[in-house]
Amino acid sequence: MEALQAALLDGNHKAAVIEARRLLTEGLPREALVTEGLAPAMRCLDAKCTIRSFNLLEIMLVGRAVTGVVHELYPDGDPPGTGLATLVIASLEGDVHDLGKNIVKMVLIGRGYRVIDCGKDCPVDVLVETAVREKAAGVLISGLISSIIPRVRQVRPALTAAGFAHVPILVGGAALKQCSASDLNVDAVAETAFDGAHAVDAWFGSPS
Ligand code: B12
Structure with missing residues (x-):
């Protein structure tokens, strides 16, 4: 090892x-x-x-x-997880940065969460449809460029319209961590992947 x-x-x-x-x-x-x-x-x-x-x-x-x-x-796709919550993650449409997103995904998989990756440049609709289809407990967004901020604000209303108003939204990345959660209409803003993992643990309970 x-x-x-x-x-x-x-x-x-x-x-x-x-x-x-x-x-x-x-x-x-x-x-x-x-x-x-x-x-x-x-x-x-x-x-x-x-x-x-x-x-x-x-x-x-x-x-x-x-x-x-x-x-x-896991050659066939996303790891199955170990019984903890399912999370959906993406970089939104217009943002092709995905290194931070991939690190967050790996950290959360390492803690036993099932993480569905919608990839980069992902439309809000696709993120929300995936959250609904996978019965996600949480939605995660990585944002590196400032132009993405208006799209981040659209995620909560889109989730609410899909009947998923209860699902918390966690964001991170250079552009988003300069904003407050209330300004972005999300539940939490993480400084690093590990800060984010701690927030997810607080919401959904990691065994570690
Ligand atoms: C690498 C990079 C690229 C690569 C991306 C490769 C890839 N596959 O991701 C390439 C070359 C493609 C690129 C392109 C562009 N880039 Co660029 N890029 C960067 C750079 C240098 C590093 C970003 C990075 O990957 N950092 C390393 C990762 C690991 O860090 P991170 O993303 O912050 O993630 C950490 C945390 O933030 C956190 N985290 C991240 N996301 C999330 C999500 C959640 C839920 C949680 C909990 C935590 C979390 O976890 C990670 C580990 O702790 C930054 C500069 C910078 N200082 O950030 C510019 C930067 C982001 N890019 C910038 C720009 C402008 C562009 C371009 C528009 C350039 C151009 N003119 O074409 C294009 C973007 C095109 C587009 N539509 O997206 C600007 C954005 C400015 C702004 N505020 O809008 C930056 C800030 C550079 C600058 N100073 O101007 N870029």
């Missing part, structure tokens, strides 16, 4: 996938690779994100390696 974590943190995509395959061949369950391999690596990455001299290329390479391992573990 340490070799997997080291390969992830090195941003070594090929080595990380090889280590994941080796661990699976040795009989470790996929969920163990998520909670004991990916999640600790994500915690280290989060620590690096908070220091002033963080290296963006390094973060992008780690993100790519994590994505590669998740594809290896």
Whole structure:
């Protein structure tokens, strides 16, 4: 497991996938690779994100390696989760930034949540339809460019119109974390992926 974590943190995509395959061949369950391999690596990455001299290329390479391992573990799509709440996540239409979204997704999968990823450049309608179809307990939005703010404000009314007024909305990302939750018409704004995970835990209860 340490070799997997080291390969992830090195941003070594090929080595990380090889280590994941080796661990699976040795009989470790996929969920163990998520909670004991990916999640600790994500915690280290989060620590690096908070220091002033963080290296963006390094973060992008780690993100790519994590994505590669998740594809290896769950080639047919989104991981099933371990019985905790289902969450839907997206970067909204007009925003192609998805590195932060992918990190949040991995952190939450690592904590046992079922996370449905609507991808980047996602229309509000698609996000809401997915939340309804998947009976989501929460909706998560990543926003990196300021022009996305009006769309974020549309999500609550769209959820309400679909009969999902009760579902809390959590947002993060460089553009959104400069705003207040009330200004964005959401329930919470997270500074980092791990702040967001703590908010989700407070709402839905992680076993960790
Ligand atoms: C990498 C990058 C790109 C890449 C994106 C690659 C990708 N696949 O994501 C590329 C090159 C494609 C790109 C394109 C553009 N970019 Co750009 N980009 C960046 C850059 C340098 C880093 C963003 C990043 O990935 N950071 C690393 C990740 C890990 O950090 P993060 O997203 O903040 O996520 C962390 C937290 O915020 C949190 N988080 C994030 N989302 C969420 C969601 C939830 C629910 C939670 C709980 C937490 C959470 O978790 C993460 C880990 O803690 C930023 C500069 C910056 N300082 O942010 C500009 C930046 C975001 N880009 C910018 C711009 C303007 C653009 C372009 C319009 C450029 C252009 N003229 O074409 C286009 C956008 C096109 C579009 N329609 O979206 C501006 C936005 C300005 C603004 N306020 O509107 C920025 C701020 C640069 C700048 N200073 O001008 N970009």
